[in-house]
Amino acid sequence: MKKINILIIDDEPVICKGGRQILSEKNYQVETCPTGQTGLEAIRKEPFDLVLLDMKLPDMDGMDILKSVHPTNPGIYFIVMTGYSTVPNAVEAMKSGAFDYLAKPFTEDELLLVVTKALEKKTLVEENLSLRKELLHRFSFENIIGEDPKILRIFEQIEKVAPTDSTVFLFGESGTGKELFAGAIHAHSLRAGRQFIAVDCSTLSPGLLESELFGHVKGAFTGAVREQEGIFEMAHSGTLFLDDVTNLDLEIQGKLLRVLETGEYKPVGAGYFKKTDARIIAATNRDIRTMVEEGKFREDLFYRLNVFPVVIPPLRERKADIPKLAYHFLKRFCRKTGKRIEGFSDDALETLSNYAWPGNVRQLKNVVERLVIMAEDTTLDLLYLLDHLQLKLPGKDNPIPESLQELKTAKNHLLTQVFDPLEKAFLLKALRNTKGNITQAAGKVGMQRSNFCLLLKKHHLSSDHLNKKLGEENLEKNET
Template sequence: MMSINQPNILVIDDEASICKGCSLILGEHNYSVSSRTKGKDGLREALAGQYDIVLLDIRLPDIDGMKILASLREKKPQTQVIVMTGYSTVQNAVEAMKGGAFDYLAKPFTEDEIVLAVTKAIEDKRLRDENILLRKQLFERFDFNNIVGEDPAILEIFERIKRVAATDSTVLITGESGTGKELFAGAIHVQSSRAANRYVTLDCSTLSSSLLESELFGHVKGAFTDATHDKKGIFNVANHGTLFLDELSNLNLEIQSKLLRVMESGEYKPVGDSHTVKTDVRIIAATNRDLAKLVAEGSFREDLYYRLNVFPIRIPPLRERKEDIPRLAYHFLRLFCKETGKRIEGFSDDALVLLMNHSWPGNVRQLRNTVERLVIMTDHGFLNRDILTPHIQIDGRSDPSAPNKVPETWEELKSVKKHLLENIFGQMEEKFLVKALTECQGNITHAAQKVGMQRSNFSALLKRHGLSADNL
């Protein structure tokens, strides 16, 4: 029987007793097992069904097991094959491994051996499926179709990215916070010939210098007190791929010089190691600081600056590409409506004017956050100037209620969101109450009538905010 949640296993063996034994043992471990005693029949079933693992006897009377293996590798690459073989055919096992089998079991095998082999194969498959999914997500996120912009400056960046992606050149992306540096960095990777290899991001502003060094270059056991075993560094993990060094102005001079050495020689030494290791990693760096100024001040190495600045890309702040604001606003509106299932028609003209004239110190990220908030606070219709005004005035980096610390976990993020919403909405509610009451000279009945609320609800809200007609 096929099952969605339990891993599905197919046993192909001409000995019915093996089929039965495998079914019993694996069934007890919550796998869903089917079996076939004829090779051809087994192959047909393996190709037609959705099996995670095929346990395959390599010596079958009607068809060569190696042929089944080859056919599965070609047509069902996601299915893991574990080959079963008698003692006399260990040589076949070696061949089978070369032919792409995940593992082999020598008959007779014990219950533990088969369970272990299957568990390993399932785990390996899960990791591979996950990788495929992650790569797909990476491609979607950094696809040009998901990067909005028709301003000439942005179109030129697209053009430059297409050109540089094809090369191995180092790229330096500069721009204010929230302009899209990370997005464009990812776009370079997915358009490059390294796209099938790893894309690793290192945020240089979050780690201490000593951690950064071992993070980048790895360390050997005993390199320092906590180094209980060898650790691979990013230059190893990202080999043949791309390394995105975010906010690299935070690297200290010592690491800067080590970084320059890898970039020039393609070699580095793990911390505590006396041997050099070769690496081939393309570097994309980003910063919102003025590196030339840091060079002048002596906190950034001039030679590294020139090495990084081979191909600079400057992303203009949002206020320098106002024409893109409505496009971006609609892009985010569609995104959040899809996420929440809401049907908000769009922005009114005066709302768009307001958005375009705002200075957006937090750039595209701030616009995105603002639209997200608007979608939360609105259920349908058009977003007009009145709805927008409070959000635009309150928003911004100057907002004291906005925490500067970026949340570490989903839970934290949710709580920050809740906090922010309560805070911002709370401020607005208070202003709303004060305005209504002031305009009605402190008369609660009139104020409630004016704003279209029940008197009881209006006074309850006043109470919640610690307001009364007297203390205005």
């Protein structure tokens, strides 16, 4: 572990010598300087964690050092030492950024106490900063894949709304990235250094939900043996993401509305109100307007939440992003598993792009993870995809056509999306089973050779292409 570096700037040898001795014993690295000038030079050369600074130096005022160094070096903590223990002196130093002060003469314990306090604070601040950086990275736009104009527009909306404290309502099917976007709003907001708490309202049981959200006092119900803070308290001055908000029952909806309107809530069993300043982001994958019409969701709450609606389109409506997402997850899972996979074959990528993805990005992510785990080759091709994926074929989800034109369109759509890849995979499999012998393959599947060849042509599978493909496969199999 890196040693803590402490600098003592003082013209009194006894302070320098004594300080060095006491602090070195605690395993700190200590340097001493008898003048302001040598102190400044030392700081310029080396990054100190802590500076013990005498206010009255022979060549300059300690205050000047503090004022010149502190603004550009927030990582250096200053403790000023003053012989004239006048309060105004210390107060001025603290106003200029000193962390604490020591009145001379001080004891060993007093010295160690302020030094420990300063270093603890410094560690805490730095940990917070690094957590914040990690959060910012995870929710940064570079980690949210999407170049489709619809997604780019959401990025724009998020950048605009993030720094305000407005409530945001995210709409989108399951797995479209609602939580990811909620996190991005938080990370781009002024609250980024505070907590981001995501609550899935559908996973909490109705009986416990109220106390989970608002906390409870001791004895509020059987089992409430002590007071417990709720999610609203934890999210105070941070962001609270309420996923699946339509799952809240009407009673809790009323309580939520009250928090949104007044910033106040009552812990279960309490006779008083508590205040919260949490910023709310809500989300749902259900048709909330119908729920409002049916009286299942409070209309007033809906309008209160719907200040800034953001609609995330399903993956099938932004097909161009599918290859990018697939590669993004491929890279991630290769890193995780240590596998080396170069990519997807064109036909595999085409099939992925044309699939309807009812589970949206989450489903694609899971599929790629599974493919990577099972992969033995360096390329993931269509055959492999169809061998390892039970992608549910679209069928019952398709709306019933209402005109001949619509029927024809639907038929073409099904043929190109579902049947074509299947047909191609069928040919490849047949050929793989006969090591590329077309006559045998045709015979085995019960087709005329000429018809089999016609199909190969339809799918642009020339014999060169095939030999190459199957040759590679055989070669790789032999090598392993």
